[in-house]
Amino acid sequence: MSELTHVTLNAAGKAVDLPVLHPTLGQPCIEIARLPKETGCFTYDPGFGATASCKSAITYIDGDAGVLLYRGYPIEQLAEHSSFLEVAYLLMNGELPTREQFARFEHEVTHHSMMHEAFRTFLYGFRHDAHPMAMLTGMLGSLASFYHNDLNIEDPEQRRLAAIRLIAKVPTIAAACHRYSIGWPIRYPRNNLEYTTRFLHMMKEVPSEPLELNPVAAKAMDLLFILHADHEQNASTSTVRLVGSTGANPYVSVAAGVAALWGPAHGGANEAVLKMLEEIGRPENVGSAVARAKDKESGFRLMGFGHRVYKNFDPRAKIIREMCHKVLAELGVDDPLLEVAMRLEEAALKDEYFIQRKLYPNVDFYSGIIYKALGIPTEMFTVMFAIARTAGWVSHWLEQQEDPENRIGRPRQIYTGAGRRDFVPMPQR
Ligand code: CMC
Numbered sequence: 080m081s082e083l084t085h086v087t088l089n090a091a092g093k094a095v096d097l098p099v100l101h102p103t104l105g106q107p108c109i110e111i112a113r114l115p116k117e118t119g120c121f122t123y124d125p126g127f128g129a130t131a132s133c134k135s136a137i138t139y140i141d142g143d144a145g146v147l148l149y150r151g152y153p154i155e156q157l158a159e160h161s162s163f164l165e166v167a168y169l170l171m172n173g174e175l176p177t178r179e180q181f182a183r184f185e186h187e188v189t190h191h192s193m194m195h196e197a198f199r200t201f202l203y204g205f206r207h208d209a210h211p212m213a214m215l216t217g218m219l220g221s222l223a224s225f226y227h228n229d230l231n232i233e234d235p236e237q238r239r240l241a242a243i244r245l246i247a248k249v250p251t252i253a254a255a256c257h258r259y260s261i262g263w264p265i266r267y268p269r270n271n272l273e274y275t276t277r278f279l280h281m282m283k284e285v286p287s288e289p290l291e292l293n294p295v296a297a298k299a300m301d302l303l304f305i306l307h308a309d310h311e312q313n314a315s316t317s318t319v320r321l322v323g324s325t326g327a328n329p330y331v332s333v334a335a336g337v338a339a340l341w342g343p344a345h346g347g348a349n350e351a352v353l354k355m356l357e358e359i360g361r362p363e364n365v366g367s368a369v370a371r372a373k374d375k376e377s378g379f380r381l382m383g384f385g386h387r388v389y390k391n392f393d394p395r396a397k398i399i400r401e402m403c404h405k406v407l408a409e410l411g412v413d414d415p416l417l418e419v420a421m422r423l424e425e426a427a428l429k430d431e432y433f434i435q436r437k438l439y440p441n442v443d444f445y446s447g448i449i450y451k452a453l454g455i456p457t458e459m460f461t462v463m464f465a466i467a468r469t470a471g472w473v474s475h476w477l478e479q480q481e482d483p484e485n486r487i488g489r490p491r492q493i494y495t496g497a498g499r500r501d502f503v504p505m506p507q508r
Contacts, residue, residue: 083107090118104139104148121491128387131312133320134484137170137474138311142388147395149309150174158398163304164188164274167246167470170309171239171477184243185273191247192268192277194255195225202259211462212341214256215249220334222248230328238480241329242473249469250274253462254281260458275301278466283454295409296453300463302402303446306395307464309471315339315346319472321488323479336472337465343382346443346468349460352383353416353447361415362422369423373432381427383444390437399445400424412452420448 083099086109095117100108108131115121124130139148147154150169157166161175168176168184176184201221205214226244231237255265258281266281276297284290310316318339322332340346359368372381386393407414424440427433450460479485 088114088118090120093118105141121493123493126387127317132317132488133312133479133482135311135475135478136173137478138309138471140311140388142386142390145389145391145394145397147310154306154394155398158302158305161305162273162275163301163308163467163470166305166308170470170474171242187243188247188274189268189270189277191244192251192270194248194251197225198252198255199265202255202265205256205259207260207262209260211253211256211260211459212337212347212465214259215253215462215465216334216337216341218252218256219245219249219337220331222334223328223330226328226330232326232328232480235481238329238477242477245329245333245469245473249466250278251281253459253466254278256462257282257456257459275304279453293410295406299402299406299449300453303399303449303463304467306398306442307446307467309468309474313345314342315468316472316475319476320479323476324485324488329473329476332476333469333472336468340465340468341461346461346464348382348441348443349447349450349464350457352443353451353457353460355382356416356419356423356447359419359423362418365419365422365426369426369430372427373430381423381433381438383441383447384427384433385436385438386441389439389441392439393441395442396440396444399442399449400440403445403449406449407452410452414448414452416451417448420445 082101085096085098088095088097095114097114098110100110102108111122122130137150139151140146149157149166150173152169152175157169161169164185165176165181167188168181172180198218198221202214202218205217222244226241230241232241251268258265264286266284268277269280270277272280276292279292279297279300280290283292312320315336319332319336322335323329343351355368359365368379369381371377371379372384403417406412407417424444427438427440432438447457447460450463451457455463
């Protein structure tokens with residue numbers, strides 16, 4: 080079959096030729112930018128299920144086949160052979176680093192990991208029981224106040240440095256938020272440790288004794304970071320791009336991404352999954368949970384199930400599921416919630432409701448059980464996601480700033496309000 084080059088749309092007796100764009104991988108796209116001018120009509124696509132918002136060379140997903148590629152590399156290969164920091168370099172720069180390039184990148188990320196001392200005062204302004212995602216949103220937004228004045232986003236080197244600062248500082252800030260909420264003194268980053276181990280030390284080390292960190296924990300966390308690092312134009316990345324499209328600085332753009340990530344339909348699902356599994360409690364209760372999830376009146380969904388793009392197994396969920404068994408065994412953790420999760424997955428995958436709607440476990444279904452085994456408190460789960468996704472957010476922000484087609488994001492609407500009417504003074508209403 081010859082390649083589709085254009086489609087013709089007939090609107091109000093007028094034929095409009097619309098070009099068809101072909102990505103390197105994936106489905107063709109009809110370019111509709113000229114449509115309003117030529118037909119007087121806009122398009123309507125709530126939730127953007129049929130709309131590409133930009134061109135991007137960072138991540139590719141084939142939702143029907145369950146494929147995820149970062150810069151062309153399959154997620155399974157990166158999970159097996161790479162590290163989170165190397166993946167961050169790949170996402171940002173487009174190619175895997177040489178030894179020298181990686182050493183320079185690691186050095187830069189390591190030496191930008193401190194936060195300004197004034198940040199403590201800012202942190203101490205939060206209520207002790209504030210959710211860490213609320214703190215992270217505020218803290219990242221406030222980074223702009225430390226770097227805004229001398230940041231020229233027209234300068235590629237300054238953009239790169241801002242991206243490095245974000246990747247470097249998010250773990251420090253995240254750990255500080257956690258420690259503040261439990262009343263522990265803030266721990267400074269230790270530069271002799273690599274990225275993920277350094278973060279775990281900042282989370283867990285107490286001043287009174289040295290931390291004996293199981294290397295299995297750091298390896299597992301690093302792998303989870305790789306799997307969460309990017310996922311093309313998801314809600315939080317699209318938010319970063321929307322804010323970035325206005326010329327706002329990268330710190331507030333990423334802070335907006337953190338806010339979008341927090342929702343239970345997105346990154347907040349990992350926290351919601353664990354709460355759901357705890358509520359289900361025992362394998363015997365799985366049947367009634369599945370029944371409740373199918374009942375639209377209940378308002379209950381199986382958290383960690385379903386995905387806008389994947390209509391097959393989420394490849395990340397497959398890796399995490401396997402890893403879950405391994406990590407729990409290696410750490411000597413016996414968590415009954417794993418049995419509940421496995422039974423729930425099994426029951427849902429056999430159920431007609433889930434089969435028909437192509438609802439499979441997603442990345443968040445098993446990740447919470449691993450975080451729990453690593454001693455990460457439930458309210459920090461989405462923060463873990465945010466640390467990893469920062470690599471993706473900054474890569475998209477960098478790509479967008481270089482994109483000659485970048486315009487301010489400005490969707491249209493279908494107005495459904497009142498027609499024009501005259502003001503009525505209050506006594507006459
Ligand atoms: N449990 C029960 N029913 C579901 C679920 C679920 N988890 N997910 C979707 N459905 C049903 C939904 O009710 C609808 O049924 P019907 O056709 O009868 O109206 C159908 O499946 C299609 O769902 P949708 O809401 O139109 O799909 P969407 O693409 O708008 O939403 C989703 C995708 C991920 C928000 C949704 O599947 C969901 O709410 N899942 C649970 C939350 C979750 O795990 N989120 C993490 C997503 S992966 C990590 C990330 O990207 O952050």
